[in-house]
Amino acid sequence: MSAAVPMDPQRSVTTTTFRVAKAQNRRIAMITAYDAPTARMVDQAGVDAILVGDSLGMVVLGHDSTLPVTMDDMLHHTRAVTRGASRALVVADMPFLSFQISPQEALRNAGRLVAEGGAGAVKLEGGRRMAETVRYITQAGIPVMGHVGLTPQSVNQLGGYRVQGRETADALALIDDCRALEESGAFAVVLECIPAELAELVSREISIPTIGIGAGVGCDGEIQVFHDLLGMGDFTPRHAGRYAEVGTAIREAVGAYTQDVRDRVFPAEAQSTHLDARVLAEIKAARAGSLKAASGGSSPSISGRSDQ
Ligand code: KIV
Numbered sequence: 001m002s003a004a005v006p007m008d009p010q011r012s013v014t015t016t017t018f019r020v021a022k023a024q025n026r027r028i029a030m031i032t033a034y035d036a037p038t039a040r041m042v043d044q045a046g047v048d049a050i051l052v053g054d055s056l057g058m059v060v061l062g063h064d065s066t067l068p069v070t071m072d073d074m075l076h077h078t079r080a081v082t083r084g085a086s087r088a089l090v091v092a093d094m095p096f097l098s099f100q101i102s103p104q105e106a107l108r109n110a111g112r113l114v115a116e117g118g119a120g121a122v123k124l125e126g127g128r129r130m131a132e133t134v135r136y137i138t139q140a141g142i143p144v145m146g147h148v149g150l151t152p153q154s155v156n157q158l159g160g161y162r163v164q165g166r167e168t169a170d171a172l173a174l175i176d177d178c179r180a181l182e183e184s185g186a187f188a189v190v191l192e193c194i195p196a197e198l199a200e201l202v203s204r205e206i207s208i209p210t211i212g213i214g215a216g217v218g219c220d221g222e223i224q225v226f227h228d229l230l231g232m233g234d235f236t237p238r239h240a241g242r243y244a245e246v247g248t249a250i251r252e253a254v255g256a257y258t259q260d261v262r263d264r265v266f267p268a269e270a271q272s273t274h275l276d277a278r279v280l281a282e283i284k285a286a287r288a289g290s291l292k293a294a295s296g297g298s299s300p301s302i303s304g305r306s307d308q
Contacts (some may be wrong), residue, residue, distance in 0.1 A: 022220050028188075149194040
């Protein structure tokens, strides 16, 4: 499988790039990242945008849902990602309860992710019920990406991580959600875990790009979680692509290192530096002299054990 081809390898990606991509039928490739070196690698690989997802809670911080992720967590990791990325658009997820309480609080938190974290845009979960909030944030000049379908912050309400929009009423509601986001000024919308036919239909109906995950190939772009894509997680969702077995490679490499340390094979000559012979002799002589003085004249070895 080939690497993603950037829209323009020389230019920074902005929300305008997203709009142009949809108009020109060029697919948008997104991936998550949570730290600077990963952001640098995915940026160099040519991905169009990087999401500092609140999936951070599950794939990096060891939580079993995204609900415990805080604004401080998101700020910390967004700063790291923006330090690593130089071309791709960095989108920061708004964590649970950072945007649901009031549009004013949502704007304050979105502003922090941009001003303190360096993000170029924010993402928040929800459709029609978040329309007023999306409008409020975008009118302040902050680009917002919507997220509908399986919205992990509502996992308790949805009854688990399951495909959404299978029935007519749910599918129609999801289309209304996307339209509401578009009308509120969102620049793109993530469609997570919905049937491919529904995703394609929505993608044709709205003017802003749809970014799918578990939503078939008919979306305007795709997003995947870095750890899923590279085989680094304990569990791989069905919708995740598998482009490498990095988890296996890490376990094998660290296992070999551990064995080499135990067998005194590592570090080897290549990883060692040596004292000049003269300096070593002087050190040994100096140590032998001071140890002799400390022991009142007897002559302990340099290791501290007495010569017997
Ligand atoms: O948090 C995340 O990584 C996400 C993507 C799965 C879309 O929201």
